[in-house]
Amino acid sequence: MKKTKKQPTNRYVENEGRIIALAYLHRYGWIAVMLLLIGIFTDLFAPIAIGFLLFFSVWTFVGYKRRWKHIFCSYQNAYHRKMTPGRIDWDQIKKSDAYGVPLIFFLLALAGIAVLFLL
Secondary structure (H helix, E strand, O other): OOOOOOOOOOOOOOOHHHHHHHHHHHHHHHHHHHHHHHHHOHHHHHHHHHHHHHHHHHHHHHHHHOOOHHHHHHHHHHOOOOOOOOOOOHHHOOHHHHHHHHHHHHHHHHHHHHHHHHO
16 A cells, blocks of 8 residues: 655644745845845945845745745745645755755855955
């Protein structure tokens, strides 16, 4: 008899609204905040952008490794799925996305730092 994988159950999550809000902040909000700060402090364009790229890459990687619910919901949003903080199945997240996205943003930030020092 073949053993089947247990599907996650539908359960109530106490802070569901906060988790979804954090997921949207992770997915879109950091870009809006970065652009707002760049608009205010135009002379600090590069350091602000580099700092936010570093922050986002670390936030995403640590969140995936620590299994933060809002990171899972952010990936669900990226996959055009409904966010389900009460039903989390980390196997749905592609490893290439979980490690590749933070790595790309981290490398972009490092390239930005290198360019700053070369100028």
